[in-house]
Amino acid sequence: MKRFIGFIKKEFYHIFRDKRSLFILFGMPIAQVMLFGFAITNEINNVNIAIFDKSKDVTTQKIIDEITASKYFSNKQFITHQAEIESVFKRGKVKAVLVFEKDFSKKLTKDNLATVQIITDATDPNTANTITNYVSSILQKHQQQINKEIKTPYKIVPESRMVYNPELKSVFMFVPGVMTIILMLVSAMMTSISITREKELGTMEILLVSPLKPFQVIIGKVVPYIFLSIINAIVIVLLSIFIFKMPVQGSLFLLSFQSVLFIINALSLGILISTISETQQTAMMISLMGLMLPVILLSGFIFPISSMPVPLQIISHVIPAKWFIIILKGIMLKGVGITILWKETLILVAMTVFFIVLSIKKYKIRLE
């Protein structure tokens, strides 16, 4: 036991001596949470539009004013030829062009019908679709105003209630995701590198001939990183509560427990990576290239999993980050407890056990 404690001490020294890595380990997650918490949103705002007004009368002017008054659009610019539409799109700044037909007011009063063409740059389908919806709803509102005197009989009025996030803040969606990604990548990367580093530098051989048992070596390697990651997790949670005003509806104790579980999960994945790679380069490529995009894309961090094709939904089940995001949102925003989250918790536990068992099996006591 004394030997083991000595070994852990050695590991701590290693980490604390490398001031640069230490600074990176603590400074970067904070910087990232702050940056992403403020900057990332999947709302569509401030879209640049161009207007091609062929009639230039009172009604079109009114509609244009209504459109530019909304927060969704900014920087309108006017164009005067059909050919200009293509060129503004190609330069890439303008995302939509509204074309008002000739004699708009006249047609509206005479034929009761006038048309607006909404041309969008659909290389970004999400923005294109959303802009079309925004414009149509503004047009519809205008139409209702004109038709005020006609009241539509028989009306069903839906009253929508947005629960868990009534102000539709995108921070609520992204902060749990950012926390998950940072914990996952930092923890997995740190452990995978620290073990392969000993291999590459040749000091692993020394550790292996020492009286320490292989599992003690591994645990000794991981313990300091558990501490570091827990500190990171605490800092991130504090930031999200005090800076981003994220609520913690559920129990703080459960939140801490789940975070520790997830950290251990990520660390054991890191150990697994280190057992199958010989050089730091390989370890890092697996933990960076192999984990980064799948964790960002398949965890439900940005893109809704339920909209993905079925095979990908199945693949997403093996991403630990997906389950942790569900747990985080459950505890922080919905305020649910272990009675509801037991399934997700169990999956994380099972994955952790799986990673550990597999790394023990793959762990080689002898070097080739």
Next chain:
Amino acid sequence: MKTIGYIIQKEFKQIFRNKAMLPLIFVLPLIQLIILSNAATFEIKNIKFSFVDYDHTSLSRELIDKFEASTYFNIVDSFSSEKIATSEMLKGNVDVILEIPQYFEKDLLKDKKTSLSVIINAIDGAAAGVENVYINQIIQNFNKNVSVNLLQPSDKKFLPKSIVSIPSFWYNKTLNYKTFMVPGILVLLVTMITLFLSGMNIVREKEIGTLEQINVTPIKKHQFIIGKLFPFWVLGLLLLTIGLIIAKLLFNIPIVGSIFLLYAYTSIYILVILGIGLFISNYTETQQQAMFIAWFFVVIFILMSGLFTPIESMPQWAQYLTEFNPIKYFVEMIRMVMLKGSNFTDILPLFIKTLIYAIVMNSLAVWSYKKTT
């Protein structure tokens, strides 16, 4: 020139000898391109929908049928009370609950007005907004039908004026997300591979101690750097090529613009990334430090590149920050040239900024590289 040739030869040999790295460099990114491009969609469908019907009339049944018929909603279940329904929402089994009150039909016939309540899980605020729009559309259509069916002919005194909007989606008529995502993800993969490899390369020699050996040879600074970076430059262009072939053959992504322009831009762009990698390499002592820094920047570059979330929606200060993000330029360029067929003058501003970036980064990198330790 001959010296550079030898260094390049050495580097290529090292890359191809490391059998564990080869699949990581060539196979992993391409598999990710093929699989993950399918994941990146903001389209909201398969919404987990449930309803509580306290009314049980033909009208309420008819309304629910309308939701059932919609392709956006998947009816999960019906619940007997709101309490049960909300507890299912807590468990994450449903995302939208439609509650039809008692006397729904009766009120409508008597007062000509009735209300419904809709509960939406709004953790993903943007998705909740879209879901709300879908629900309103269905109910509005239903309103119209009901009015037409119940209205007396005498009520149709005058027709309302209507403004019709005709949407047209250019460059991507079917609103296919893959068209948008595949080029972007390709950019990421090219960037990540070249940055990580170049960032680790020199620092690895430092850590193992072989850099000192090279430092005492007559190899000049610029020869060494060019020899080190050239293989990764080739690697980046090779990945781009394979990626473009996959995009064309597998995803059927149109390549409207000039391929030549695409390559011209990319060859400058990779220089920016290699410069960053070299710079990181010079300022770190171990591969671990180098990777942490590279990782830090890559995550920021990815998430603030406009690849997944729109840049226009970011706060102004964050938009200024994105000016320093090379991935942003590449993503913008590849989408403009590939999908819209923008020409050289259209992308000139991007081109110039990238060129300046490349010159600055590489001068910094060369300047900070010291042959003495």
